[in-house]
Amino acid sequence: MENMEKFIFGKLTLDALPHLWYTIGATASILLMGIVFAIILTKTKLWGWLWHEWLTSTDPKKIGTMYLIFAALMFFRGLIDAGMIWIQQAMAADSTGYLSADHFQQIFTSHGDIMVFFVTMGIFFGLMNWIIPLQIGARDLAYPFVNSLGFWLTVAGGILINLFFVVGGDFANTGWLAPAPLSELEFNPGVGVDYLIWSLQLSGLGSLLAGINFIVTIIKERAPGMTLMKMPLFVWTSLCGMLLIITAFPVLTATTLLLWLDRFFGMHFFTTGFGGNQMMYFNLIWMWGHPEVYILVLPAFGLYSEIVATFSQKKIAGYTSMVIAALSITALSYLVWLHHFFTMGAGADVNSFFGIVTMLIAIPSGVQVFNWILTMYKGKVIFASPMYWFMGFVATFMLGGMTGVFMASPPADFQVHNSLFLIAHFHTMIVGVALFGSFAGITYWFPKIMGFTLNERLGKYAFWLWLIGFFVSFIPLYLLGFKGATRRLDHYAASTDWQPLYITAAIGFIIITCGILMQIYQLIVSIKERKLHLDTTGDPWNGRTLEWSTTSPPPHYNFAVIPTVSGRDPFWEMKLQGVQKGRRPGKDYPQKNYPEKEYSEKEYKDILLPKNTAMGIYISAFAFVFGFAVVWHILWLATIGLVGTIVCVIIISFDEHREYILPAAEVAQNEASIKSLVQG
Amino acid sequence: MEENIKVEDDIKVFGFWIYLMTDLIIFAVLFACFIVLRNSTFGGPSGHELFRMSSVLIETLALLTSSFTCSLAMFEIQQKRKNMATFWFAVTFALGMVFLFIEFSEFSELMDKGANWQRSAFLSAFFTLVGTHGLHISVGLLWIIIAIFRVWLRPLSAFNVCNIFRLVLFWHFLDLVWIFIFTVVYGTGHLL
Amino acid sequence: MYQKTLSLRIFGFIASFILTVAAFLIIIHPGLFHLENRAAIVIILSLALLQFIIQSIFFLDLGRETGPQWILAFFISTLFIILIIVFFSIWIMDHLNYNMMPMS
């Protein structure tokens, strides 16, 4: 009987249900939100609309919005983790604080994973889904179905990483990368590490599919006339980011697979005994790790180049060297990963080689900063809130870059490795570059996505709160690093007089939370006053690239007629030639209506658009079931999940007619109605 | 519309090539693991004692011929000759099964000798590398069966021909990986 | 037009067949070509590389695309990545293992 029960339930037992204070709290809040959401939807009978219009949509604009919403939800979860860490560390001088060591270690592990995998990559995939087809003059990504599948796999990974609240009770307490012997069965027999492994596998596969999708779109679906050297810089850096994804994420998939084989089949890749080589895990996981941090950072560089060029009302300075800088960062990021384990003892030759190549990356980053400053030089810089985020970014990026190169020399790294100095460095890079970048991108493209601009005044308040909060919370960490404080400490001796600095850092966190509340308030106010800030011309910032040539939000098919591109800033050239008599360049940008380029009737052609498909959801659901079953060793459920995924894939491979035709007449009629709306 | 389909196929094949590159990188990681762990046998049997080169040769030649017959099948599909294409696909399927059978019997023989994957890191790396390739082969075989159904149940439209073309690419790719498994795993294993 | 591809395939198959058998003979008894182990390994690796190139050209039609050769570009850059993954891992891990060999 015992093994029958084991066969049916695997490792799942009754005490996996929530019984700790935080699991009960989390499960209750998740259920509550679910019920409230369901009641609203059933009351307003919007289930059908939600399913047909959004969930099964293959329109990149809708999938982009869903990515942004998903990333925002995950951001709050990561933020709560960060808050609990700060409060625990501020309290824990000579006392164990309000969290046990194990619980504290689970929190910083999930904080790391959620922020890296689901928030930062989620926001950038959202922005890319929205903006890349528009900027390269395409109607859709190369594989619409794969786009929806990639998104839903990331969501499946996101749900699995949060599922331990409801079923299981404990997450991995190993650190965000589950280092080898600690995450093996010998030291971590629980189910937490399996949750981490399989949520990384699912969302890793989702990111890989999205990476392939974007690469093929950027290379094969550009508008006629747009050669590689005429692409906007955001498209260039996103292409570099996607190249990094398709070459780094397979290493992550393989390494987490090996760790899982160690835990599930009892193999000995990284175990302490039986010939296992625990150092190989560090080598492989960081071989993915470093390209991953450049995946987070590169799209932000391209985004800033767009913003600086638009708000300085000038061509980006040194376009070619910006492209060369982005490509050299991409290439160099494969040769540096050992700087994450200088202290392991690989010897002076190996350490100094990797240290010097790490320093080389500072050169292209430096060039990008110089070129941004040169773009502002002799420009007419309008300080809208994206430019505020840009100034905050450059201030923090130079600090982060300096501390990065500081740690590139191995002997210096021997002293600050795994200390709070390192924590401050990578938070400066991720918060300063990627997070400020995503706020700048969202504020800059918000009118294009929603049709009305965000409130500028509140945006600038939010920026100041974020910047001050950032410095108040992370400068003390640099100092704590010099005082010898190592990372991940759940309590410390008061004699080391670290507590005052920990408390200042906690205050900094509170200021950041006020900044986030200000951003939510800004969103509410902007939605309430959207009539006042309507963006009727589709070009609120006097933009330069193609996405501003459509109305905002753009029609379902993006461009009625695919534009031909002649120069680097196609929309700016159109305005110069008076084809689209927008505002004269160089003038400050008061809102002024201007007539669209009139396309005659016969120029409209039939447009092929992808149909909605629910297959992405079904495959991700089966993959989620497989992941859950494998985590809990329920073999029959795992086979169902696997077989279901394979059957769905076979079905979709036989589905030949995935596109419908939008007749030219309907396109012309739609364009006419838009024009009348703009003129009206 | 004709030109549009040609572009459509190009994009699908290009995307599939990039997927093959990511799969190649997964195999590269497994190779790196195998080479690093080649000597950590933890007192257990080493490659030299375990591998019987005769069955490995038969496996390799079977996979090589199946790769060739697969390209013949594609050649027949392009000629629109359905039954010849099905014949060659059946031969490819048979050779693939021979390959899997030999590999499976080698694994079970190792298990009987007690050299299973829990015995040492070297054996873990060996079983994972050759096992993952074996898994890819079984996915390929399943795809061949579906391709045969596709040839008979669906018209040979550009969409279906492109799907079969990607199957042939996948099968050739598996043979490419097996060349290095044959040389690095079995070759150096037997020699050192 | 398809006749040409058929002859390519046949040539590719025969060449690979010969290379495989040659590598097998070297593995079975390296003495035959009076090679000691180290040299034998270098030879069979180069035979494998040659077969890899032949099969990618004759079976996978690498490099025969219309317009810019994107597939070839991705293929070669992935080979670089694979070289980095394999050789740097070996270089690092050998240094680590050598440095940490227990003295006694």
Add this chain to the structure above:
Amino acid sequence: MAKWQKDKVAKTTAMKIIRFIIVLLVITSAAFATFFILKSDSTLLTHPKGVIARDEFHLMLTNVFHMLIVIVPTYILLFVVAWKYRAKNSSKLDRSQAEYDPDKSPGIFGELILWIIPSIIVASMATITWDATHDLDPYRPLKSEVKPLQIQVVALNWKWLFIYPEQGIATVNFVQFPERTPVHFSLAADGSPMNSFWIPQLSGQIYAMTGMVTPLYIMADGPGVYAGKAAEINGQGYADMVFVAKSTSQSNFDSWIVSVKQSPLQLTNNTYNELLRPSENNPTTLYSSVEEGLFNKVVLKYMHPMHPTHHMYLNHMDSHMEHKCAH
């Protein structure tokens, strides 16, 4: 302009000036605070007491000065350019349209300069780093005529065990060595995941792993007590895995050895097995004698199954399982 407009303009400029002063005050006070914190004695990294730590600190300073050559002018340039070329400024000073040049982009020569400046600085930092890494490599023994003191360190689950092979004594969470004599630590771990052995004021950190021996050479300048830490996360008791390193004169060290010899505890196989069981914030314990070749057994245990201590590895596995489930 009407009077009230003048006052309004005066008020806003006054507001601006006040705000600017506040910002200046905040930044200067922050700079002073940072300076004092770095100066205070409890900041370990800026008060090196060991030969290696001092060289590493000097390397840090040279690196920072190298980078400041680029970072400071860029910061200044950033704010000056942003301030000078802001849109409001152009209309107020009614600079002619010539100043605004939308297609101004540095030519090839301008671009090259942007690449060359950081390359020069990185080149010089690279050469410094190459030599420093080879000098401060943990594998390189310290040049000194005094015979180095051998100490074997075993990282256990959440405590440090120090074995003095020549003196035949062992201690837990406390290590003492004479000043100005090179100390050769050989580090290993047992029953514990990857650990990092770090005495911030004496030298950089190095990992301690099972089945491997990593060396570390340190030499204290003078007598003193230094905090020692574990820098790599290894489970629940990670925060308590701290130890005290003490350097005294040679005579004090010899008398300390004699006093440890009197301690009742002996480090035999079974007391070592007791130590292997996971435990948190262990008090300093002294062992008067150590079983012969214990350190080698600990290392070889993970290397080869035939080794006698292999059974220790197996039963340790289950003891750890109980601990985890019992918790």
